[in-house]
Amino acid sequence: AQYEHYGRVGDIKEDFDIISYEDSKGELYSSFKHASHAMLFARNDTVLWDLYKSRAAIMMQMRFDGLLGFPGGLVDPGENPLDGVNRELEEEIGLDLCKHKLQNSDQVVSFVNKSKNLVLHFYGKEVTVNDFSEIEMKTLSAPDYGNETLGMIRPPLYTMGDGYRGLPAFLSNSYAGNSRQELLIGLQHFKILEQDEIEKAVDSWKTFMK
Numbered sequence: 001a002q003y004e005h006y007g008r009v010g011d012i013k014e015d016f017d018i019i020s021y022e023d024s025k026g027e028l029y030s031s032f033k034h035a036s037h038a039m040l041f042a043r044n045d046t047v048l049w050d051l052y053k054s055r056a057a058i059m060m061q062m063r064f065d066g067l068l069g070f071p072g073g074l075v076d077p078g079e080n081p082l083d084g085v086n087r088e089l090e091e092e093i094g095l096d097l098c099k100h101k102l103q104n105s106d107q108v109v110s111f112v113n114k115s116k117n118l119v120l121h122f123y124g125k126e127v128t129v130n131d132f133s134e135i136e137m138k139t140l141s142a143p144d145y146g147n148e149t150l151g152m153i154r155p156p157l158y159t160m161g162d163g164y165r166g167l168p169a170f171l172s173n174s175y176a177g178n179s180r181q182e183l184l185i186g187l188q189h190f191k192i193l194e195q196d197e198i199e200k201a202v203d204s205w206k207t208f209m210k
């Protein structure tokens, strides 16, 4: 419920409701498609040009369809959402599952879109700065790199002097599913930004979009 605030923000074509992970396993959703995506991130204290706090490196991607999203994908038959996200991370970013396998406790939020018969699970995991760099390097040799995934990107988390460049401009991109909302939830859930910083960036993005 604490995330309702970001529900439907800017996602005109998407209609997702938050559901608990427990509920998502119910009979009602057994005929739905499930997909799982994950936000890997590393906090850092870097200040850019003596001006902007970097806060964290977060891994998102440019997808084959021109939309931004998180690594992850559809849960295959016989898999649970956690198996699915770990397999997709191996395929899409070459994640070393011996070192960085996600756990059930890394689930952050789940959504349902009843008109699309789709349940989306969102995971998040903090890694060290060194591990993040190592993971990021390896994405270039991942099995799906160059076809399904067209490059990993780090969202800027600061807002620049004109009030738009930085995070607000990043939010104005086109996103797969409700991954823009997931990014905002991730920033809030892991306290990467203060609540008022997130709200200001959202307001600025929406103001400039008008």
Ligand code: GTP
Binding pocket: 035, 037, 068, 069, 070, 071, 072, 073, 074, 075, 088, 118, 120, 121, 148, 176, 177, 178, 179, 182
């Ligand atoms: P294939 O391996 O080609 O089948 O694709 P995939 O399994 O990797 O699936 P994909 O990542 O495209 O995700 C499947 C569904 O989730 C689609 O409906 C997407 O619109 C949606 N989706 C894609 N990326 C994200 C994301 O980062 N977050 C959320 N919530 N949904 C996403």
Ligand code: MN
Binding pocket: none
């Ligand atoms: Mn330059």
Ligand code: MN
Binding pocket: 072, 073, 074, 088, 091, 092, 144, 148
């Ligand atoms: Mn995939």
Ligand code: MN
Binding pocket: 071, 072, 073, 074, 088, 092
């Ligand atoms: Mn995918």
Ligand code: MN
Binding pocket: 073, 074, 088
């Ligand atoms: Mn897949």
Ligand code: MN
Binding pocket: 091, 144, 148
């Ligand atoms: Mn695939």
